[in-house]
Amino acid sequence: MTRAIMIQGTGSNVGKSLLVAGLARACLHRGISVAPFKPQNMSNNAAVTGDGGEIGRAQALQARAAGRIPHTDMNPVLLKPEGTHGAQVIVQGHPVGRLGAWDYTREKPRLLGAVLESFARLGHTADLVIVEGAGSPAEINLRAGDIANMGFARAAGVPVILVGDIDRGGVIAQIVGTQAVIAPDDAAMIRGFAVNKFRGDLSLFTEGERTIEARTGWPSLGVVPWFEHAWRLPPEDVQDLTSVRRAGGLRVVVPHLGAIANFDDLTPLGNEPGVSVEIIAPGRPLPAEADLILLAGSKSTIADLETFRRNGWDIDLAAHIRRRGRVLGVCGGYQMLGRRISDPGGIEGPPGSVAGLGHLDVETVLRPRKRLGLTQARHLASGAAVAGYEIHLGETTGPDCARGWMEVAGRREGAASEDGRVQGTYLHGLFAEDTFRAAFLCELGVVSDVLYETTMDSTLDALARHIESFMDVDRLLSLAAETAPDQSKS
Structure with missing residues (x-):
């Protein structure tokens, strides 16, 4: 027994x-x-x-x-x-x-x-x-x-x-x-x-x-x-997000939304000595000095999008983009960056659709069947292999998907703006991959030699x-x- x-x-x-x-x-x-x-x-x-x-x-x-x-x-x-x-x-x-x-x-x-x-x-x-x-x-x-x-x-x-x-x-x-x-x-x-x-x-x-x-x-x-x-380890609870390290150097800013989900994506970045991950509480503006604004996953994308606007973060984000700052949306954050989110079946509330933030030329339709699985991908710019996972409702399509910056099973995944400064992806776990993380941070002027999996163990x-x-x-x-x-x- x-x-x-x-x-x-x-x-x-x-x-x-x-x-x-x-x-x-x-x-x-x-x-x-x-x-x-x-x-x-x-x-x-x-x-x-x-x-x-x-x-x-x-x-x-x-x-x-x-x-x-x-x-x-x-x-x-x-x-x-x-x-x-x-x-x-x-x-x-x-x-x-x-x-x-x-x-x-x-x-x-x-x-x-x-x-x-x-x-x-x-x-x-x-x-x-x-x-x-x-x-x-x-x-x-x-x-x-x-x-x-x-x-x-x-x-x-x-x-x-x-x-x-x-x-x-x-x-x-x-x-x-x-x-x-x-x-x-x-x-x-x-x-x-x-x-x-x-x-x-x-x-x-x-x-x-x-x-x-x-x-x-x-x-x-x-x-x-x-x-x-x-x-150094992935937090379980939303309240533990305040433990993400503020080390100085590159400033990665993350709006703290009410239904934020799968925020373990932030931990590998927080382990980088040249990166500061800052969680911005509701009521505070997104800092103008941010180098990267990262919109994390969400369990209730439409409700969190409304919260984003209510805090005035849509204005802060637009100003950040005008200053040629970088933006990455992961999963629900990716959906928010598009032109529209439609929920015809009332999965997240009353059936209908809402305007997205409009920084990616894509639209998302929420579907009842959840996409759930481990995913092998390749970062097109660096060739780095990525072992991530998907856990989301919704299908995202549009012109900017043609500039998807990941490849999964021979197809492009995610989307990017024409100048490449705004990107979205459905893949979680990207930053746990050392080669990809180093390539991504290199574009932002940071040299990474952290071995995240080794650090975890x-x-x-x-x-x-x-x-x-x-x-x-x-x-x-x-x-x-x-x-x-x-x-x-x-």
């Missing part, structure tokens, strides 16, 4: 994803066959898997840390927010519909079967499964039908380690308070706790650590300091060493248990 351990947090963004990645890499170093698993994730930052589906970007990073190919079973339920009241629901890699919050609550018990099925299947491929929770088990208003935290842990028989975030303050109350509000049977699943994101002298928290142990009866597995190189190695230095990984592994799924306990 599969051995498993689950990392739950006292709240969102406490660092669960990075801890799981670091633990997975530590297990890999020890010769343990390990797989990551997250029953339910909510993120518009998705990764395309080799089996033709999509999962949360964090689980793809964790798979890399574990030395495995990403698979849809690693994240069987993915929620991709659309607006403030609903989300597209992805089950075992494929869309099954759009649900509001109340509708999804009613669907959760049915989804538990798919979650346990994926968990069991994944378990047959590894000695150990490290499970990541979502949000917090203290959200007891969501406990009924839960599949993300204690509902899953009890159904699958997986022991839990609870992680608190000291950087936010109040970590003693976070951990002790969690035990106080959750049901006794849920609290019994917790085998220990850890404190994450500590800054300063660790000895200052010794008394706090002992206080938590005394009040909860749970042993401490360690206090983990802030991992200063986290910015060395950072994961450093993360594993960091966690092992401050966390009792041996004890954590000893707490992992053979799972005994029982849906009646959920």
Whole structure:
């Protein structure tokens, strides 16, 4: 039977994803066959898997840390927010519909079967499964039908380690308070706790650590300091975009739109010492000093286009182009740069069409069938091979597509303006390719010698060493248990 351990947090963004990645890499170093698993994730930052589906970007990073190919079973339920009241629901890699919050609550018990099925299947491929929770088990208003935290842990028989975030303050109350509000049977699943994101002298928290142990009866597995190189790895959440590095040199400016998606494209640029990636919050103008304005992907292109205009960024973008600045639109950003976006089937809202920004002579028609897959391409200007991925709704056509600057299966992909200073593409993952990234940045006057894939692995190695230095990984592994799924306990 599969051995498993689950990392739950006292709240969102406490660092669960990075801890799981670091633990997975530590297990890999020890010769343990390990797989990551997250029953339910909510993120518009998705990764395309080799089996033709999509999962949360964090689980793809964790798979890399574990030395495995990403698979849809690693994240069987993915929620991709659309607006403030609903989300597209992805089950075992494929869309099954759009649900509001109340509708999804009613669907959760049915989804538990798919979650346990994926968990069991994944378990047959590894000695150990490290499970990541979502949000917090203290959200007891969501406990009924839960599949993300204690509902899953009890159904699958997986022991839990609870992680608190000291950087936010109040970590003693976070951990002790969690035990106080959750049901006794849920609290019994917790085998220990850890404190994450500590800054300063660790000895200052010794008394706090002992206080938590005394009040909860749970042993401490360690206090983990802030991992200063986290910015080198792709972020999972939109709020983590502020961690993109501002290094100076070439200024790449990215408008922060509400439904921004697949923003892992920015991380390789942020790893360049001669490049500054700046996320511009709503209400701020796009800087006139920008060298490149990059419009990232979007889960709701038409709504984000309206937001773009509402912030006056359309005026800033036009001025940037008049100053002969460069523009790149990726996926939804590419669609926005065209003359028109049509949605005849009402995929993103009421049927109709809207004017685009008009900087590329192309038009997009949104279609219900999603284009989803890994894509091999070639950068025409440099000849560089690119292994990217596509994840979008819509077909884009028009005169500027004849100047597509990528080649896929013998056809031109993307589009470019007549002077070549405005470009668009549906390909994500371009900048992870060192040869392409170097050629692209060379056109902007930057010399690149960064080996991004090597940097990713060395950072994961450093993360594993960091966690092992401050966390009792041996004890954590000893707490992992053979799972005994029982849906009646959920």
